[in-house]
Amino acid sequence: MKNILIIGCGLLGSSLLRRISKKKIAKRIFVYEKSKSNISKINKLKLPGKIIKSLKTGVVNSDLIIFCTPMSEYRELILKINNFILPKTLITDIGSSKIETSKVIKKFLKKGIHWTQSHPITGSEVSGPEHGKDNIFENKWCIIIKDKNTTKSNLNKLTKFWKKIGSNVVTMSSEKHDRIFSITSHLPHLIAYNLVKSAQDFEKNQKYNLIKYSAGGLRDFSRIAASNEIMWRDIFFNNKNNISKAIDLFIKNLNEFKKDINSRNNKSILKKLIKTKKVRSKIIKLKQDIDKPDFGRN
Amino acid sequence: MKNILIIGCGLLGSSLLRRISKKKIAKRIFVYEKSKSNISKINKLKLPGKIIKSLKTGVVNSDLIIFCTPMSEYRELILKINNFILPKTLITDIGSSKIETSKVIKKFLKKGIHWTQSHPITGSEVSGPEHGKDNIFENKWCIIIKDKNTTKSNLNKLTKFWKKIGSNVVTMSSEKHDRIFSITSHLPHLIAYNLVKSAQDFEKNQKYNLIKYSAGGLRDFSRIAASNEIMWRDIFFNNKNNISKAIDLFIKNLNEFKKDINSRNNKSILKKLIKTKKVRSKIIKLKQDIDKPDFGRN
Numbered sequence: 001m002k003n004i005l006i007i008g009c010g011l012l013g014s015s016l017l018r019r020i021s022k023k024k025i026a027k028r029i030f031v032y033e034k035s036k037s038n039i040s041k042i043n044k045l046k047l048p049g050k051i052i053k054s055l056k057t058g059v060v061n062s063d064l065i066i067f068c069t070p071m072s073e074y075r076e077l078i079l080k081i082n083n084f085i086l087p088k089t090l091i092t093d094i095g096s097s098k099i100e101t102s103k104v105i106k107k108f109l110k111k112g113i114h115w116t117q118s119h120p121i122t123g124s125e126v127s128g129p130e131h132g133k134d135n136i137f138e139n140k141w142c143i144i145i146k147d148k149n150t151t152k153s154n155l156n157k158l159t160k161f162w163k164k165i166g167s168n169v170v171t172m173s174s175e176k177h178d179r180i181f182s183i184t185s186h187l188p189h190l191i192a193y194n195l196v197k198s199a200q201d202f203e204k205n206q207k208y209n210l211i212k213y214s215a216g217g218l219r220d221f222s223r224i225a226a227s228n229e230i231m232w233r234d235i236f237f238n239n240k241n242n243i244s245k246a247i248d249l250f251i252k253n254l255n256e257f258k259k260d261i262n263s264r265n266n267k268s269i270l271k272k273l274i275k276t277k278k279v280r281s282k283i284i285k286l287k288q289d290i291d292k293p294d295f296g297r298n
Numbered sequence: 299m300k301n302i303l304i305i306g307c308g309l310l311g312s313s314l315l316r317r318i319s320k321k322k323i324a325k326r327i328f329v330y331e332k333s334k335s336n337i338s339k340i341n342k343l344k345l346p347g348k349i350i351k352s353l354k355t356g357v358v359n360s361d362l363i364i365f366c367t368p369m370s371e372y373r374e375l376i377l378k379i380n381n382f383i384l385p386k387t388l389i390t391d392i393g394s395s396k397i398e399t400s401k402v403i404k405k406f407l408k409k410g411i412h413w414t415q416s417h418p419i420t421g422s423e424v425s426g427p428e429h430g431k432d433n434i435f436e437n438k439w440c441i442i443i444k445d446k447n448t449t450k451s452n453l454n455k456l457t458k459f460w461k462k463i464g465s466n467v468v469t470m471s472s473e474k475h476d477r478i479f480s481i482t483s484h485l486p487h488l489i490a491y492n493l494v495k496s497a498q499d500f501e502k503n504q505k506y507n508l509i510k511y512s513a514g515g516l517r518d519f520s521r522i523a524a525s526n527e528i529m530w531r532d533i534f535f536n537n538k539n540n541i542s543k544a545i546d547l548f549i550k551n552l553n554e555f556k557k558d559i560n561s562r563n564n565k566s567i568l569k570k571l572i573k574t575k576k577v578r579s580k581i582i583k584l585k586q587d588i589d590k591p592d593f594g595r596n
């Protein structure tokens with residue numbers, strides 16, 4: 001890569017910026033950010049790269065463009081860059097769901113321009129360039145979407161890029177991607193939001209001050225439920241078919257748990273609790289979480 | 299306190315043992331533990347206190363007895379200690395639900411013997427004496443149950459004890475306790491178990507290997523879903539009425555979320571996501587969790 005343009009410089013955009021600069025992956029890095037508050041943070045933090053006011057400067061001078069905005073902003077940005085984007089430029093994004101955005105890309109992006117989607121599996125409950133870190137992608141999975149229009153050359157370019165960033169690359173179709181992450185990421189977030197919402201409703205109805213007793217479990221969910229609302233609204237809307245199915249499976253299982261509890265079905269409940277326990281050690285073995293009890297918090 | 303008997307020396311029992319010894323809260327500490335594997339761990343760890351083989355020795359010589367076993371073992375133990383317990387001895391326990399155990403105590407404990415229940419809000423997904431720590435109760439809430447039979451003198455004794463341990467003491471009725479913790483602790487655990495179970499079902503049906511992509515959210519739930527199955531079965535069974543109501547509220551809210559997602563109700567969903575976010579900062583302000591993003595994992 002010679003030059004890279006990052007569009008949207010929040011938590012992940014700024015983390016990419018830091019990493020690309022640190023590892024000297026590009027000759028020049030352009031940053032396009034529409035939020036004035038984020039721009040002033042970036043300046044204050046003295047982050048590398050050149051903030052550009054006109055998209056055109058970045059687009060015509062870059063070999064790789066990375067969309068790091070909420071997914072609901074892709075369409076408008078595509079319509080803008082269509083006016084000056086060159087066929088040699090490769091576009092990617094880091095959005096968390098893929099089927100819907102691939103439809104937007106297909107429908108609106110100028111013909112002959114290549115966009116191969118990426119999804120680095122990382123993030124945090126905090127947002128904004130001040131929370132970005134250069135090691136946030138290190139040893140994390142990065143999914144590259146391989147659909148029927150993906151060229152081998154672009155796949156290779158992008159794989160090389162993410163490997164330089166420090167990610168472990170794996171390719172899959174957008175359909176498979178959206179199904180897998182509806183369960184491992186989208187449903188957990190929705191459930192966390194829903195649990196905190198239920199606690200708030202309960203607190204209001206009962207007039208109990210209960211948040212102060214959240215150390216018994218609720219606090220873990222509150223972290224995930226503090227995630228960026230625009231990003232998560234976009235994910236929920238974009239992957240609604242898979243998420244709906246995941247909700248149905250979840251409610252079916254929860255009703256079975258309720259039945260087991262109310263009938264004191266010892267055998268059935270112990271079987272479930274013992275089986276779910278095994279996932280934790282699998283996750284730790286796969287290095288998807290730290291192995292310290294309680295996330296090493298105490 | 300002169301002498302204390304700890305019945306059940308797993309994670310919390312052994313943490314109490316370590317703390318009582320470190321802070322010199324008792325002259326002598328007796329430990330009664332039925333699991334041979336735990337006894338051999340306790341010996342290997344050279345934990346303080348005297349392991350007793352006969353319950354009688356500990357019971358007749360102690361001013362305070364603390365039940366740290368799963369709640370399903372209380373009944374059998376009560377029937378045993380009834381034979382030699384003296385009226386001067388105060389009994390407490392650390393069980394996570396209170397209404398059902400108070401019924402067992404009332405029904406089976408010899409008349410004239412005082413049992414005032416406690417619930418320190420602490421714990422971990424790991425079990426056993428090897429995971430105990432002397433600071434696990436420090437600055438954590440400890441609920442003492444005040445019902446119509448609770449004497450002021452026992453309340454004072456127990457408050458003094460838990461304050462020496464390092465906990466912040468609060469008193470409430472067993473009814474209020476079980477309602478609050480059905481939401482802040484029991485439902486979150488059930489939901490975590492249920493989410494992991496749903497992921498396992500999905501993995502089986504789809505034949506996808508998806509646990510390796512759990513860093514996007516699922517991993518947090520897997521920690522809670524790795525908690526001790528006997529302890530949690532007991533809690534679910536003992537607090538089934540409140541938990542059933544909590545499940546109903548949760549499912550009602552989840553179906554509303556589903557409706558919002560499927561109808562792309564932007565206003566309604568953003569309102570919820572923004573509101574739930576506020577709980578996190580409240581929890582951090584109340585010092586119920588650490589303030590580092592991602593629990594400081596990275």
